[in-house]
Amino acid sequence: MIKEFTNAPEAREFMYEGKAKKIYTTDDPELVRIYYKDDATAFDGKKRGTILDKGVVNNRTSGIFFSYLEDNGIPTHFQGLVNEREMITERVEIIQVEVVVRNVVAGSLAKRIGLAEGTVLAFPVLEFYYKSDELGDPLINESHMKVLNLATPEELEIIGGMALRINGLMVGFVEPRGLRLVDFKLEFGKNSKGQIILADEISPDTCRFWDLETGKSLDKDRFRRDLGEVEEAYHEVLRRLEVGLNG
Numbered sequence: 078m079i080k081e082f083t084n085a086p087e088a089r090e091f092m093y094e095g096k097a098k099k100i101y102t103t104d105d106p107e108l109v110r111i112y113y114k115d116d117a118t119a120f121d122g123k124k125r126g127t128i129l130d131k132g133v134v135n136n137r138t139s140g141i142f143f144s145y146l147e148d149n150g151i152p153t154h155f156q157g158l159v160n161e162r163e164m165i166t167e168r169v170e171i172i173q174v175e176v177v178v179r180n181v182v183a184g185s186l187a188k189r190i191g192l193a194e195g196t197v198l199a200f201p202v203l204e205f206y207y208k209s210d211e212l213g214d215p216l217i218n219e220s221h222m223k224v225l226n227l228a229t230p231e232e233l234e235i236i237g238g239m240a241l242r243i244n245g246l247m248v249g250f251v252e253p254r255g256l257r258l259v260d261f262k263l264e265f266g267k268n269s270k271g272q273i274i275l276a277d278e279i280s281p282d283t284c285r286f287w288d289l290e291t292g293k294s295l296d297k298d299r300f301r302r303d304l305g306e307v308e309e310a311y312h313e314v315l316r317r318l319e320v321g322l323n324g
């Protein structure tokens with residue numbers, strides 16, 4: 078079931094605009110309203126474009142994943158979909174670390190450790206990147222995170238454990254739908270109670286999905302690498318995720 082938010086609080090003040098989303102306050106201090114845009118960027122913003130209806134696909138895709146993860150015991154910021162492009166989420170302070178989980182070698186990992194793209198990893202690999210446009214989101218280790226006060230060792234333990242559980246759940250969800258989850262990026266936040274919860278989005282912008290049979294990329298790599306059929310790929314992922322869901 079995809080959670081919907083009926084009688085959603087109206088957007089009040091514009092808070093923040095990221096590369097793919099805009100965030101607004103509401104009259105409820107605990108809740109924000111997120112609007113998903115069609116803007117696409119890659120390579121630290123050096124490549125820019127528009128992917129028609131990306132915002133619609135990513136809003137709904139995120140809603141599907143967050144609802145499924147919540148149903149399986151993962152705390153998330155997701156409160157429900159409002160309309161095609163908007164969702165209500167719990168207000169959090171984002172932890173300035175991008176958490177990447179990998180099942181198959183692709184992208185920057187191929188360059189970093191020299192294994193060929195497509196090599197299946199013996200176990201999921203966990204990586205942390207410092208969210209800093211100025212530094213170009215560098216790979217960092219636990220010691221760096223501690224010294225930068227990005228997260229305490231206890232918080233890191235929670236984040237790492239959650240990221241790996243999320244990976245297992247997501248693989249179990251997408252594989253029967255004909256998708257291989259190659260790798261993906263997560264962001265976590267802290268709510269007003271100090272609890273660490275999953276935040277941001279889960280979509281073809283933030284995950285690599287390959288067709289299980291053909292290996293065809295069905296994600297943002299089609300935009301990054303000018304592979305064509307970008308919109309079609311986003312819609313195809315959503316179509317497959319909707320299989321077996323009602324509501």
Ligand code: UDP
Pocket residue numbers: 175177183184185186214260261262282283284285297
């Ligand atoms: N990713 C992301 N945002 C980023 C960087 C990476 O969502 O700023 C995702 C990306 O879509 C992929 C995974 O994280 O699913 C690993 O990306 P990688 O490190 O291979 O970087 P890339 O090759 O995309 O630059």
